[in-house]
Amino acid sequence: MTRHVRHVPPADAEARRRAKSSRVYSVEHLPSYDASFYEAARQGMVRIADMTVPPRDGKCFTVPAGHFFRIVCIEGPQVGDLNLWNRDDISERFYSGKTRALQASHVSTGDRLWSNFPYLRPMATITDDTLDWYGIDQDGGAVHDVIGTRCDPYTNLLINGVEYGRCCHSNLSRGLGAYLGKPPREVEHHVHDVLNVFMCTGFRSDTHQYFMKASPVRPGDYLEFFAEIDLLAGLSACPGGDCGSTHSSDVAKCHPLLVEIYKPAAEALAGWTSPKRSNYSRTHGAA
Ligand SMILES: [Zn+2]
Numbered sequence: 001m002t003r004h005v006r007h008v009p010p011a012d013a014e015a016r017r018r019a020k021s022s023r024v025y026s027v028e029h030l031p032s033y034d035a036s037f038y039e040a041a042r043q044g045m046v047r048i049a050d051m052t053v054p055p056r057d058g059k060c061f062t063v064p065a066g067h068f069f070r071i072v073c074i075e076g077p078q079v080g081d082l083n084l085w086n087r088d089d090i091s092e093r094f095y096s097g098k099t100r101a102l103q104a105s106h107v108s109t110g111d112r113l114w115s116n117f118p119y120l121r122p123m124a125t126i127t128d129d130t131l132d133w134y135g136i137d138q139d140g141g142a143v144h145d146v147i148g149t150r151c152d153p154y155t156n157l158l159i160n161g162v163e164y165g166r167c168c169h170s171n172l173s174r175g176l177g178a179y180l181g182k183p184p185r186e187v188e189h190h191v192h193d194v195l196n197v198f199m200c201t202g203f204r205s206d207t208h209q210y211f212m213k214a215s216p217v218r219p220g221d222y223l224e225f226f227a228e229i230d231l232l233a234g235l236s237a238c239p240g241g242d243c244g245s246t247h248s249s250d251v252a253k254c255h256p257l258l259v260e261i262y263k264p265a266a267e268a269l270a271g272w273t274s275p276k277r278s279n280y281s282r283t284h285g286a287a
Helices: 013-017 035-042 096-102 153-160 168-180 184-190
Strands: 046-053 058-063 068-073 080-086 089-093 112-114 122-129 142-145 195-203 210-213 222-227 231-237 257-263
Touching: 035 122, 046 058, 046 231, 058 168, 058 257, 068 195, 080 122, 080 168, 096 112, 153 168, 168 184, 168 231, 231 257
Parallel strands: none
Antiparallel strands: 046 257, 058 231, 068 222, 068 257, 080 089, 080 195, 080 231, 112 122, 122 222, 142 195, 195 210
8 A cells, every 4th residue: 555645754753753652441440351250160061052154154143141152163264253242132232343442453362342332341251262372473463353344245346346245244144134034135234343253364564454364273273252141143154264365255265164052050150140231321421
């Protein structure tokens, strides 16, 4: 990307650039991740359901509050695009941008997935990640990002001039439509920016442009979540496959993804309740 710099730096440009950075949010004020609670709940949990999402398709599933679910790589490297809604009110949904600001651009064990306004509460907590060893690579890449939006047929038409109906946005729209008994076009506005499960992404250091590279995920790897509220989830097996080079077409090699749902032993959740929605007054400064 060419930057059109037209202005001469001021005399104190370097001093301005050396301003000390600080975190945008004081995250130490957020509820801490109680590892011992989640670990105790994981012990003895039993699998009660599973579901396979075929390649280049999307499906919805529900997870009761207090249950765990895993997204599992089963046949080969595959990226999944995840949406979350409150099962009983889908106007509450995953807020990728605020999750990025409160947690990080890439999420792993201990990170919360936050919901939108006016709710703003953890919808799910990541409780295990078999790719946590990957860290940040030499290109600045990492896995499980909350940067990207989702591949979609609108951007694809804009850039490539052709229609493609198996983008993650369309897969999630079909999946949600099937769950709600409505055509995709009537529900696609509920589809939102995703958690890119297993996807390896970052920003180029020279241009800050968004990049992707082949996911390091292999069969047997999984990302595990604890449902903090009753969830409706949508998962798309991205047409980009491992997203090593392309998406929004039938070119990449794609694989299914497995969803597993686990119920913990009842006593493990004694005293636990779902987080409350924000109690902000919603007056917004009006008299
Ligand atoms: Zn996709």
